[in-house]
Amino acid sequence: MTRPFDSSHLPDVFRGSEARKAGLITASQLRGSSVRRLFQDVYTRAGVEVTHELRCRGAALLAPPEAVLTGRSAATVHGVELANPSDPVEMIVPEKNRFGPIVGIKVRRTEVKPEESRPWNGIRIARKRRIALDLLLRLSPRKSSWTRRLRIGVPDLDQFMRANNLTDLHLNGEFYGRRNRGIRLARHALRLSDPRAESHPESELRIVLAAGGITATPQVEVRSRTGRFLARLDLADEKFRVAIEYDGRWHNTPKEQAYDRKRRRRVEAEGWRFVIATAEDLANDFKGIVDAVWQARRGAFSPRKAPRPDQEGVRMARV
Known part of the structure; x- marks a missing residue:
């Protein structure tokens, strides 16, 4: 009976071709259950947890030194998953480099200023x-409307900020004075963006409302007339006392x-819907x-007509 191949001497992530040349593994062992393929010619040991950061390190083994890890991948490496x-x-x-396409690696070809990146794992x-x-x-x-792309991008930006x-004041220098493809959408x-948002769905909900002409503020505290804290709302249209929650x-x-x-x-007892x-x-x-919020705006309670705390009040819901 053939003993299973012991891969414990191999690194967490490695090039299969280089490991073969070094005599650490054979071609048949690369096809076995003791290792797992991440990309073409890049592997990890079977017992290693495959995280996105591990896959980034694997991709770095294939990429040219000038390649820059960025976007969601770099954010995840920085601890924002x-x-x-x-x-x-x-x-x-960079445009001059011939790299890709490689399944599992998304490559954009543009320039990154030297001061905009730092060395990391050979790239x-x-x-x-x-x-x-x-x-x-x-x-x-090209693939979707502005609203759809904003619903994807703004929640990521909110969480990263x-x-x-970070605030928009910190980032203005990066977003202006450029001609990158898609920069108008990025500026919008x-x-x-609003770093007060506490989750992706809350950010996405805010973008949906903005597309419908409604400005909503994240994480608004509501207090009673005597100043007692009552609740913190996911989103609020403060002028019309409409709370929007996910x-x-x-x-x-x-x-x-x-x-x-x-x-x-x-909260309804203080005149909110x-x-x-x-x-x-x-x-x-x-x-x-959006229609539910517009309706709630038109029918919002005034503080003088707020229901008593033991009453249900009027609640607009789309569930």
Whole structure:
């Protein structure tokens, strides 16, 4: 009986061709169950957890030294996990370099200024302000509408800015004075960004509302007339006292639903109305969300006519 190949002497990530030349593994062992292929000629040991950062290191073994890891990949390496393990590794390669196409690596061909990146694992990695720009330039200008691309790019930018304490003032220098393809969309996305957003769905909901002509502020605190804290809202149209919230699957438990009802009644007692959006709404019913907010605007309570805390009040919901 053939003993299983022991791959423990191999690095976490390696080129198969180089390992064969060094006598560390044979061609048949590369096809066995002791190693796992990440890209063509790039492998990891079978017992190693495949993360996006590991795949970035694997892609770096194939790329030319001038290549720059950027976008969601660089953000994930920096600790803001915007890329899933199986997502394509995002790189910028200068026009002069012949590299790719390689399955699992997404290559854009443009220039990155030397000061916009630093050395990393034999290639380069974008610095934070350049990553913020590339989170938006990575979106194809041809494949979808502006609104759809903003719904993808702005949530990424919000989370990256939040994690790195960045504001639009920090990033203006990266977004202006350029002629990159897609830069107009990127500038518009920067104007719509808000690092106060606490999740991707909340950011996406804000973009849907903005496309419908509604400006909503993230994470607004509501207090009673006496100054007592009542709740913090996902999004708020403060002028019309309309609260817009995203209810994910975690809101479906009886305990969470009871908590939400009590919390929202307290806020409704101060003259607010609620519009509740779900994941299904975000996927299929943009118009319904926007229409519900416009309706709530037209019928919002005035503070003088607020219902008592023990009353249900009027609640606008699209669920």
